[in-house]
Amino acid sequence: MSIRAKPLDLERFLPYRLDILAESVSRRLSRIYKDKYGLGVPEWRVLAHLGQYAPITAKAIGAHSRMHKTKVSRAVAALEELGLLARSGSDEDRREELLSLTGKGKAAYDDLAPKAADFARHLLDDLSATERRVLEHTIDRLLKRFEQN
Amino acid sequence: MSIRAKPLDLERFLPYRLDILAESVSRRLSRIYKDKYGLGVPEWRVLAHLGQYAPITAKAIGAHSRMHKTKVSRAVAALEELGLLARSGSDEDRREELLSLTGKGKAAYDDLAPKAADFARHLLDDLSATERRVLEHTIDRLLKRFEQN
DNA sequence: CTATATTGGTTGCAAATGTAACCAATAAGC
DNA sequence: GCTTATTGGTTACATTTGCAACCAATATAG
Numbered sequence: 001m002s003i004r005a006k007p008l009d010l011e012r013f014l015p016y017r018l019d020i021l022a023e024s025v026s027r028r029l030s031r032i033y034k035d036k037y038g039l040g041v042p043e044w045r046v047l048a049h050l051g052q053y054a055p056i057t058a059k060a061i062g063a064h065s066r067m068h069k070t071k072v073s074r075a076v077a078a079l080e081e082l083g084l085l086a087r088s089g090s091d092e093d094r095r096e097e098l099l100s101l102t103g104k105g106k107a108a109y110d111d112l113a114p115k116a117a118d119f120a121r122h123l124l125d126d127l128s129a130t131e132r133r134v135l136e137h138t139i140d141r142l143l144k145r146f147e148q149n
Numbered sequence: 150m151s152i153r154a155k156p157l158d159l160e161r162f163l164p165y166r167l168d169i170l171a172e173s174v175s176r177r178l179s180r181i182y183k184d185k186y187g188l189g190v191p192e193w194r195v196l197a198h199l200g201q202y203a204p205i206t207a208k209a210i211g212a213h214s215r216m217h218k219t220k221v222s223r224a225v226a227a228l229e230e231l232g233l234l235a236r237s238g239s240d241e242d243r244r245e246e247l248l249s250l251t252g253k254g255k256a257a258y259d260d261l262a263p264k265a266a267d268f269a270r271h272l273l274d275d276l277s278a279t280e281r282r283v284l285e286h287t288i289d290r291l292l293k294r295f296e297q298n
Numbered sequence: 299c300t301a302t303a304t305t306g307g308t309t310g311c312a313a314a315t316g317t318a319a320c321c322a323a324t325a326a327g328c
Numbered sequence: 329g330c331t332t333a334t335t336g337g338t339t340a341c342a343t344t345t346g347c348a349a350c351c352a353a354t355a356t357a358g
Contacts, residue, residue: 008201008263010197010198010201013197013265014174015171015175015268016197016214017288017292018167018175019171020214021171022167022170023171023215024215025163025164025167025168025295026164029164042314045165052157052158057336064159065159066173069337070317070339072337073337073338077338093335093336095322096336097337114156114157116162116164117157120163120164123163123291124163126294127290130283131286134283135283135287138280138284142170142174143169143173146174146177189344206306208306217345217347218308219307219309219345219346219347220344220345222306222307222308223344243352243354244305244352244354245305245306
């Protein structure tokens with residue numbers, strides 16, 4: 001009787017595991033910004049980009065975070081509605097708008113960013129230095145693999 | 150002038166990177182089952198569970214894959230509609246239904262599973278054996294951390 | 299045994315998302 | 329220049345999703 005390996009074992013299937021993990025992590029993280037500021041994932045992401053890179057265009061945010069442009073557009077609109085974000089037309093190209101945070105937006109970011117960073121740090125609490133390094137490295141490689149799509 | 154570390158660097162922020170990676174991987178993988186069988190992510194997942202664990206209840210699939218029960222319910226309905234899945238009432242508890250694959254469903258699974266497995270294998274091509282092991286282990290740990298929610 | 303709570307699963311409705319069409323502004327062809 | 333193609337961004341529409349309410353079947357309380 002020949003040994004036939006299971007062709008696909010979900011318990012070890014990377015795409016599946018990655019998806020569940022990403023989703024679990026995201027869900028837990030969302031408590032931080034959802035409860036207090038009523039933000040959804042796309043809004044939080046845009047806020048985070050602005051905190052770090054403002055002034056920046058919607059296009060650039062989309063490219064960096066691989067979010068669809070309509071998602072970015074709507075998140076931007078929502079943040080503006082909440083008074084956290086301000087737009088200012090670019091002089092160089094009047095199609096694009098430079099996005100940045102209002103005072104209120106900056107305050108929200110300054111409140112949330114450290115908490116988010118803390119959360120991410122604690123995720124790695126149980127891991128050894130080696131494990132952390134390998135994890136980072138692996139994610140880097142895989143991400144690069146999928147850069148152009 | 151004191152050195153103030155950036156509180157949150159998206160470029161290194163694990164939840165963010167994980168999400169982008171999971172989404173990229175999933176997108177690429179989806180070509181395999183979407184093009185040929187017209188399946189979406191939830192349908193593919195249910196199919197994969199049935200191929201490995203059938204007969205199994207919708208509840209169990211949801212618990213294992215952490216999919217919302219409505220998502221499972223609709224994916225099951227869709228697969229049934231496509232003639233890939235069959236339901237049979239349980240004798241022990243007439244609320245639940247035991248799900249399994251039809252001949253057509255089994256054929257689809259037998260076609261897709263090796264391709265999916267192949268895809269996953271190639272994801273790790275660049276990594277050393279050690280790196281793979283550490284990666285698996287790390288994901289395991291993180292997943293366990295989020296088991297109960 | 300009867301009344302109440304819980305559970306597997308489905309469905310209605312609202313919110314979130316993706317695709318395609320679109321608009322205005324810039325770039326490229328000639 | 330002027331005509332056409334491309335680009336940043338928004339919007340309409342269809343599809344997908346999540347939440348809450350629900351239904352029928354089982355389990356629990358008394």
